[in-house]
Amino acid sequence: QVQLLESGGGLVQPGGSLRLSCASSGRTFSSNRMAMGWFRQAPGKEREFVASISWSGGTTVTANSVKGRFTISRDNAKNTVYLQMNSLKPDDTAVYFCAAGPGTTRLSSVSTYEYWGQGTQVSVSS
Numbered sequence: 001q002v003q004l005l006e007s008g009g010g011l012v013q014p015g016g017s018l019r020l021s022c023a024s025s026g027r028t029f030s031s032n033r034m035a036m037g038w039f040r041q042a043p044g045k046e047r048e049f050v051a052s053i054s055w056s057g058g059t060t061v062t063a064n065s066v067k068g069r070f071t072i073s074r075d076n077a078k079n080t081v082y083l084q085m086n087s088l089k090p091d092d093t094a095v096y097f098c099a100a101g102p103g104t105t106r107l108s109s110v111s112t113y114e115y116w117g118q119g120t121q122v123s124v125s126s
Contacts, residue, residue: 002026002034002115004098009120012088016124020083022098022117035107036074036081040094040122047097051083052107061107066092088124095119 008020022036037052051062051072060072069088074081081098099113106112 002100004100004115004117006096006098006117006120009096009122011123011125013126014089014124016088017084017086018088018122020085020096020098020120020122022081022083024079024081024100034100034102035104035112036072037099037101037107037113038072038081038083039097039099039110040092041097041119042094045094047110049108049110050096053081054104054107063108085122088122090124092122093124094122096122 003025005023006020008018010018012018033055035052035054038050039047040050041047049063050066051070053060053072053074057074062070069086071084097119098117100115101113103112
């Protein structure tokens with residue numbers, strides 16, 4: 001029993017920055033023992049991997065399309081994972097989803113994750 005809630009999306013100009021947050025809750029699992037990931041889906045496209053982080057925060061994986069611009073982190077004391085997005089481009093426009101799962105491998109795969117948030121819209125436009 002895990003619930004995920006994203007926040008922080010909005011409209012930003014190209015080159016700007018946003019920070020997304022994903023707060024987790026639930027009695028069955030502790031988010032501190034789960035890997036967390038961010039995925040995004042643009043209109044007419046498949047859901048794609050953005051970034052992931054291990055339960056301890058010691059290992060991160062970032063998609064090539066956002067490497068050097070996006071950073072994933074987590075604060076287990078707050079049961080929250082973050083996605084810092086810098087140098088945003090119009091191609092980054094999408095609904096961004098937070099996900100959680102107990103797996104330790106294949107962390108870029110949608111099928112690895114059991115729990116999903118509702119998504120938050122990010123729009124990059126002048």
